[in-house]
Amino acid sequence: MITVVLIGAGNVAVHMAKAMYAANEVHLIQRYARSLRNQEFFNSEIPFTKNLSELMQADLYLIAINDDEISSFSKKLEVSGLVAHTSGSMALNELQCKSGKGVCYPVQTFSKNELLEYINIPFCLEAENKRDLELLKKFANSISKNVYEINSNQREKLHLAAVFANNFSNHMFKIANDLSEENNFSFDILKPLLLETVKKLNHLSPIQAQTGPARRNDQKVIAKHLKQLYQTEKEIYQVITKSIIKTYS
Amino acid sequence: MITVVLIGAGNVAVHMAKAMYAANEVHLIQRYARSLRNQEFFNSEIPFTKNLSELMQADLYLIAINDDEISSFSKKLEVSGLVAHTSGSMALNELQCKSGKGVCYPVQTFSKNELLEYINIPFCLEAENKRDLELLKKFANSISKNVYEINSNQREKLHLAAVFANNFSNHMFKIANDLSEENNFSFDILKPLLLETVKKLNHLSPIQAQTGPARRNDQKVIAKHLKQLYQTEKEIYQVITKSIIKTYS
Incomplete structure (x- = not known):
């Protein structure tokens, strides 16, 4: 079981949360967002915090926030688990955290009210080392049947x-x-x-x-x-x- | 039963022929084309002619040829049935024949080898008078569930x-x-x-x-x-x- 903290409250975060509820091998243990925006789109049973110091210990910190804010946000993130962003347009090394870095980019167009078949969404993965890549693969494979390894340039x-x-x-x-x-x-x-x-x-x-x-x-x-x-x-x-x-x- | 002579041998003609084979209320009695082009895509049981003087008597002459040639071709067409072209970009009055004129435009992209669900293809119809329009409606409704009345300008x-x-x-x-x-x-x-x-x-x-x-x-x-x-x-x-x-x- 992979434990995950989800960061963000936009369209991507809403759908990543839904995809995780449905996945067998994934446990979404906490959500973090700056505000209560879109709170109604998330399962209310998932513990929520607006306070970075309250982040729980997890295998994976999945960042689904605005591209522009990924770099500065990751700098503030003091965790021991793998930190992965979900952005198609940001390189892996935009992440400024000290722990492991990865990318888990779902190639889909997300609207909040849309029903999606997560099993068909291609996930494009990248990590700094093999162990982190394996964790991301396990995560993505538990959601989708279309998982690809793609480097930052691609x-x-x-x-x-x-x-x-x-x-x-x-x-x-x-x-x-x-x-x-x-x-x-x-x-x-x-x-x-x-x-x-x-x-x-x-x-x-x-x-x-x-x-x-x-x-x-x-x-x-x-x-x-x-x-x-x-x-x-x-x-x-x-x-x-x-x-x-x-x-x- | 509506009897039809199909004119043309391109992508649209190939698919209109297939749609007609499948339709209950339509009988494709003859095909005309200038050449034997694409002959292999048509049911060989349908009588075929390259000679305009051999055209059979039918309720509907369906023209599926190049836009540029519709006007001059229709001038040569001396028949008593309704003459309808299938073009999206040509007005009704591009037809120069003396018999009734109509348009039966299937809104779809046609490749010869493609399998299509004809029942979903929208047909946009136009005719000079009510009787001809009714004939086109009966024809199109026997192929598709999406039939619209659309004038030349639209x-x-x-x-x-x-x-x-x-x-x-x-x-x-x-x-x-x-x-x-x-x-x-x-x-x-x-x-x-x-x-x-x-x-x-x-x-x-x-x-x-x-x-x-x-x-x-x-x-x-x-x-x-x-x-x-x-x-x-x-x-x-x-x-x-x-x-x-x-x-x-």
């Missing part, structure tokens, strides 16, 4: 890739949604298409799966589309179309 | 929205895939994230679902990401980030 690129794959594609959906509202048709019409766009990638690479006017370099349709767009959306259309045409030329 | 915007939602998001996945290959981690790590990005939209709007550094206007992370990108990818990152920041400011 994780930096992975996080960047996730911004394109998740954040930016969601913004494409937002522009599509705007068009549906402005023209009185239901955004639901597009949902099966969105699902298929992703499902296709189970057996095609994105480069094989590409379709559409830019893929065919269909300048007539492209010109027609550009005439209907203004400012930012037009700029986005132009720059992505240019990139797709370049990819296939 | 369909033009819908097609544009589909370019953002499907083509452009797929290009975001392509850039993420490039990053995974360049940095030796598996693109599989990102797939559960992609699926969740789309599944979220069942109960959140894209504007609610947005996360990431641009959403938080986190200039530190944005600057870090930009340093790792070059040329086109950098431009794409900048223009979409600008648009997300503008959305939430």
Whole structure:
């Protein structure tokens, strides 16, 4: 059994707590956060503290706080267990504590009210030494079937890739949604298409799966589309179309 | 029973033929195409012709050919049944035939080898008169449970929205895939994230679902990401980030 103290109260912390409740080999013994924010999303039976001096002894201190605060927070952390952050964009050596350092990055988009299948969430792990890595593996394997070893440099690129794959594609959906509202048709019409766009990638690479006017370099349709767009959306259309045409030329 | 002649041999035609085989109320009585291209993807029992003068008498002539060719092709079509094209980007009045005109646009991305659940594909219909619309509705309802009435102006915007939602998001996945290959981690790590990005939209709007550094206007992370990108990818990152920041400011 791995004992864990969870640090933070944001979306990632909420879901990491839920994932831990469900895991057999993990015991979440305490939560720490600066404030009572989001308290209602956590199981009230878990002991909670706002006082760093009250931290309990645990195998793992899992930090799920803002990226910006990880470094300075870890400096104040005087514990003997392994300290691991959950950030995709921070290197291992951003941790300034004296005890063992690790990273346990769950590659998923977390909204508080979302139900997630934790068993499918990829966990990307890194640690300074083999013993700490084994502890993180045991922890992550008890939650998910998708556990990867990823170093800080790879994780930096992975996080960047996730911004394109998740954040930016969601913004494409937002522009599509705007068009549906402005023209009185239901955004639901597009949902099966969105699902298929992703499902296709189970057996095609994105480069094989590409379709559409830019893929065919269909300048007539492209010109027609550009005439209907203004400012930012037009700029986005132009720059992505240019990139797709370049990819296939 | 609606009798149909299918015109064309591309991806859309292949899938429309399959959808029709499976539908109870539809009988695909003949196929026409200029060449024998993709012949192996069609049921060989369906009579086939390359000769327009051999077209059989049918209730519906479904045109699934290149957008550019719809207008000139329809001019040559001397039939008495309803003529409908399947294009998202062409207006109803692009059809130049003398018989009834309609549009039956399946909103999906079609690859020849893909297995699709036709029952979920939204069909967007338009016709010049009520009787023709009823025929198209009967046709589409026998294939799918998602049938919508959409006029040419709306369909033009819908097609544009589909370019953002499907083509452009797929290009975001392509850039993420490039990053995974360049940095030796598996693109599989990102797939559960992609699926969740789309599944979220069942109960959140894209504007609610947005996360990431641009959403938080986190200039530190944005600057870090930009340093790792070059040329086109950098431009794409900048223009979409600008648009997300503008959305939430």
